[in-house]
Amino acid sequence: MLSWLGKMASACWRPVRRYARMSKDDDGGGEDDTLLWCRDLEKHSCGEVSFAVVQANEVIEDHSQVETGRDSTFVGVYDGHGGPDASRFICDHLFLHLIRLAQQNGAISEDILRSAFSATEDGFLSLVRRSCGIKPLIASIGSCCLVGIIWKGTLYVANLGDSRAVIGYERRSNKIVAEQLTRDHNASMEEVRQELRSLHPDDSHIVVMKNGVWRIKGIIQVSRSIGDAYLKRPEFSLDPSFPRFHLPEPLRRPVLTAEPSLYSRTLQPNDKFLIFASDGLWEHMTNQQAVEIVYNNPRAGIARRLIKTALSEAARKREMRYDDLKKIEKGVRRFFHDDITVVVIFIDHKLLEKKISVPELSIRGFVDAVGPSNFNILQGINTNAKSVT
Structure with a gap:
């Protein structure tokens, strides 16, 4: 039975395998993981980017995107829970809200990012309102949301949930140091x-x-x-017939919020790269371990290497090998690890001072959808940095 299921899964994932099988692995060997997608190395406005996603759930709940422009780069990591509806909605709408608001205000800023998050939240709650009659559990679906923008030498980060952005910077001793740029919004934190x-x-x-x-x-x-509308507004309270989401008492005020934590900084010469990743990566390695892997290995395929390192650790915790773990089909894999998205942005400071020509691309993680990015319409907008909050 398991053999038949394995063959069936292999046939279903042949289209994804075509993209996942890039260069031959030098960090594990063996047959490729058919649930692992990657783009080993692409150019962006001030360097290069490596992008990888691995699926664990029956339907992938991590959605993600990288948008590249002439003098700007956008990264979005959206880690859904309860289903893919919210993370997919964010991927389809948040960047477009950002573009619209930036054009209207003539700037990229923390306030613009905050407003883009708010517009996305309002849009998804409107979808819930329209859909809950036929799909009541949509009120229990939500997503973490991590966004990073490099705009003319300034980095902006906004975050909801427990995905994480980490920067690797060099000290004078040529040692790489990890600095976490986001705060984990998770009840495990005191x-x-x-x-x-x-x-x-x-x-x-x-x-x-x-x-x-x-x-x-x-x-x-x-x-x-x-x-997660049922934890924010009484109108979306779920019927007691869904005991997993049943509240012991009526909701009097929101217990969750869509207000992001915001951070901005002017990139410095010793800032070498950024790692944006869903919490599935950080469950299996520390910030410092991650930056050392990036610092000490070739750029091409580095996001894939981070994911494989995390999966090897997940397998070790269950007293098995990664070669055995990667044979397990989607859905069942969720008992071993989460969906994981990793984007590594390398910062080449000489390029920050030059006007270089890079492909203006929009890349969607895992589905391998590539098209033109709308970032080109922002050319000419001035930087309007806000203070760190």
Whole structure:
């Protein structure tokens, strides 16, 4: 039976395998992982980018994109939960909202990013409102949302949830150092639990330890997201017939928020690269381990290498080899690891001062959809950096 399922999965994934089989692996050998997609190396406005995604769920819940322009680069990592609807919606709408707002305001800024997140949240909640009559569980679907923009030498990062952006920078000793640019909005963090308790002093069940894991209302770990409408507005409360999402008492005010954490900085000569990744990567390696892998290995395929290192660690924890893990079909793989998305952005500072010609591409992770990017219409807009928040 398992042999038949394996053959069936192999046949279904042949179109993806065509893209996943890039250069021969030098870090594991053996047959390629048919659930692993990558673009080993592409150019962007101030360097190169490596991009990889591996699927674990029956339907992939990680959606992602890289947009390249003449003097700008956009990265989006959207880690869905409960289904792919929210992460796919973000991938289809957030960047377009950003472009529209930047044109209207003549700038890229933290405020523009915040407004793009808000417009995306409003749009998805409108979709929930229209759909919940025929698909009530859409009210329980949500997504983390991590965005990075390099715009004329300035980096902007916005984040909801527990995906993470990490920068690798060199010290004078030529050692690479990891700096986490985002804050994990996850109830496993003491500061997040304290924040929730201070916002809900009259709710003794705002965070609950369940099966050894801290969860908000005993249900969800992330405290900020796009979607999860039933935890934000009473009109989206789910019927008790869905016990997994049943709240012990009516929702009096939102317990989750779509307000992103924001960060900006002017890139410095010792800033070497950025890693944007969903939490599936960080479950299996530290920030410092990740930057050392990037720093000490060739650029081409480095995002794929990070994912394979994480998968090897996930396999080791279950006392098996990665060669055995990668034979397990989607859906069942979720018992071993999460969907994982990794984007590595290399920063070549000499290019920041030059006007170089790079392909203006829009790349969607995993589905391998490539087309022209709308970033070219932003040429001429001035930088309008805000202070770090």
